Amino acid sequence: MTPPLSPSPAPQLRFYGHATFGLRAGEHSLIIDPYRPGGFGGLMALPPIEEHFDRVITTHDHDDHAAIDTLVGPPPRLVEGTFGPFTLHRIPAYHDEYQGSRRGGTSDLLLIQVHGCSVLHCGDIGHSPRPEDLRALRALGRPDVMIVPVGGYFTVGAAQAWEWCRALSPRLMVPVHGADPRVGLALRPRAHFLAGSIWPVEEVGERVELNAGLLSFESRVLVMGSASA
16 A cells, blocks of 8 residues: 655656656656657657656566667666665556557556655556456555556557546546657547546646645646657
8 A cells, every 4th residue: 555645855757758757756766668769760759868867667668668778877777666765566467458469568557656655657558457457556555646648559548548547546647648749650639538537637837746735636637748848
């Protein structure tokens, strides 16, 4: 279970674009699913990420989620376990409904606990929630933040993304991996997901502080602006 929120400095979450996030807590930092600038033959027209991070974590090894060599350092990879205030849990999942046979294998669910806050990054999840997924995640407590792909084709689309959100009831839902003019992939816009929301939708910048005030609200959707826009 996630411990109660502590008086430690609130974690800072930053969105870089596509499905890439930085998570900082005091002097410690992680980057999640780094994209490759110029990847896929130039389709990923996103700029380099020039900040330093202590560790990198990835949901799977596709080039738009695991371009570790492009990072400053590059930082060591954290697969599971604890680093500083962060504890990482990895739940095996797939890139599609056919155990990864159509979209390239696994894409794990990453649950990160830090200072009493939990952040679930769903990577390129490509299937509806299975009983074993929900058992594993519910054993770790309700997610405070759920980063979920919504663009379809390579991942779940809006309807299946909402299945995940309804099943886990996170406090904050952050849709990602949607259409972006800088990314030449066949992805649907986040607006398709937002149209199905029964919860308030709030547009925010590229950074949010995951403080007790923000996490005390009822469920809502945060549309984060990209740091690389």
